[in-house]
Amino acid sequence: xxxxxxxxxxxxxxxxxxxxxxxxxxxxxxxxxxxxxxxxxxxxxxxxxxxxxxxxxxxxxxxxxxxxxxxxxxxxxxxxxxxxxxxxxxxxxxxxxxxxxxxxxxxx
Amino acid sequence: xxxxxxxxxxxxxxxxxxxxxxxxxxxxxxxxxxxxxxxxxxxxxxxxxxxxxxxxxxxxxxxxxxxxxxxxxxxxxxxxxxxxxxxxxxxxxxxxxxxxxxxxxxxxxxxxxxxxxxxxxxxxxxxxxxxxxxxxxxxxxxxxxxxxxxxxxxxxxxxxxxxxxxxxxxxxxxxxxxxxxxxxxxxxxxxxxxxxxxxxxxxxxxxxxxxxxxxxxxxxxxxxxxxxxxxxxxxxxxxxxxxxxxxxxxxxxxxxxxxxxxxxxxxxxxxxxxxxxxxxxxxxxxxxxxxxxxxxxxxxxxxxxxxxxxxxxxxxxxxxxxxxxxxxxxxxxxxxxxxxxxxxxxxxxxxxxxxxxxxxxxxxxxxxxxxxx
Numbered sequence: 442x443x444x445x446x447x448x449x450x451x452x453x454x455x456x457x458x459x460x461x462x463x464x465x466x467x468x469x470x471x472x473x474x475x476x477x478x479x480x481x482x483x484x485x486x487x488x489x490x491x492x493x494x495x496x497x498x499x500x501x502x503x504x505x506x507x508x509x510x511x512x513x514x515x516x517x518x519x520x521x522x523x524x525x526x527x528x529x530x531x532x533x534x535x536x537x538x539x540x541x542x543x544x545x546x547x548x549x
Numbered sequence: 550x551x552x553x554x555x556x557x558x559x560x561x562x563x564x565x566x567x568x569x570x571x572x573x574x575x576x577x578x579x580x581x582x583x584x585x586x587x588x589x590x591x592x593x594x595x596x597x598x599x600x601x602x603x604x605x606x607x608x609x610x611x612x613x614x615x616x617x618x619x620x621x622x623x624x625x626x627x628x629x630x631x632x633x634x635x636x637x638x639x640x641x642x643x644x645x646x647x648x649x650x651x652x653x654x655x656x657x658x659x660x661x662x663x664x665x666x667x668x669x670x671x672x673x674x675x676x677x678x679x680x681x682x683x684x685x686x687x688x689x690x691x692x693x694x695x696x697x698x699x700x701x702x703x704x705x706x707x708x709x710x711x712x713x714x715x716x717x718x719x720x721x722x723x724x725x726x727x728x729x730x731x732x733x734x735x736x737x738x739x740x741x742x743x744x745x746x747x748x749x750x751x752x753x754x755x756x757x758x759x760x761x762x763x764x765x766x767x768x769x770x771x772x773x774x775x776x777x778x779x780x781x782x783x784x785x786x787x788x789x790x791x792x793x794x795x796x797x798x799x800x801x802x803x804x805x806x807x808x809x810x811x812x813x814x815x816x817x818x819x820x821x822x823x824x825x826x827x828x829x830x831x832x833x834x835x836x837x838x839x840x841x842x843x844x845x846x847x848x849x850x851x852x853x854x855x856x857x858x859x860x861x862x863x864x865x866x867x868x869x870x871x872x873x874x875x876x877x878x879x880x881x882x883x884x885x886x887x888x889x890x891x892x893x894x895x896x897x898x899x900x901x902x903x904x905x906x907x908x909x910x911x912x913x914x915x916x917x918x919x920x921x922x
Binding site: 443444445446447449450451452455476477479480483484488489490498499500501502503504505506507508516517519521522523525526527528 | 585586587592597611613651652653673674683684685686687688689691692693695696697698700701702703704705706726727728771772
């Protein structure tokens, strides 16, 4: 069961969406093409986007509009992508970001 | 870096920016709006409730519908809108550096030259710091509202709302409309901050509103699983013996907003601090022009108010920018401005509105003394 707001008392039914597959930390996830990556993950109950540089604390959605950068993840190998601002495309590879997201730092 | 020249550049495509752009373009200005998002409209598209006021103020119309109308009007008037475009710098001689593109793609920086600039960058949500406030599941109330109403996903099922201003009250109701359960709303002040009509809606739906209460801590393994609330004394200190634990997976913070003023500060616009307007905001005159000639402000950047005041302020800025470029005569501009000010005065009524009206006139008074100094 996805955490979607499909039927809404004011907004009505969601229009039909094109479903695509993305990979999140190695697992296949179904997402809606063009929705924000963050939304696709929240729909699956995934709320941790990254772990902090020094203390390794979890972070997730905080502002939802591109200001706070707490939802940054590694997208197709590129770190620090704000998932609340970036739309889903078919085949995207999304990874939880550890620290600055550099693979060489051995924290992944 | 490519060069681009515009008569009017508007930073921010929310209600203030779009209405400024529409007015400027209507008067014949070559007008560009730059907006950081994939869709313009600012926060209008998450406002699914009906606005208050009289019909002249678009009362009874939902924010989402106003957003659609503004975008259609922009297109009709030939306003160019650049999306996924962030104004990252504002320099002397009115140049604006704009970064374009998505985080996961190639970005480019374009430097624009503008004859007039309207800053309509909006505001950001204030945070409340408590133990556990950085845990996933703690978020701005506006963030939760964006998720449910725009992205159509629930950030959680069981919510504790912090703050009883209109945002806290309205988003609580909208979370319930989206299928979440709002377990409680806490408000540190002794009285509910927002309109009674919004408060009674959620009270009727069974949400306990605890005034004189605050949040102490959120706990959980990599996400919020529970949160403690407690009463506060008359000095706002927590009364730990009243502590209660709520089983919630989401804590939403509605603690007000502050103007996004970085670009104005970058350009040395003189600022004033006013608690009623959310903190520091640029001084401006009745035409919305700042102490930097040719730089205008409109909407929340000039002091946090509401979408309907932002729409009117945007018109003031757009008309005035066009007038200063000789696109519209002084008499016409004055007549239109006086109509707009009439509507603004109408929006700044009631106990909340009067305080804002007072604060806005202080801004204009300070502008005058800054100019004569």
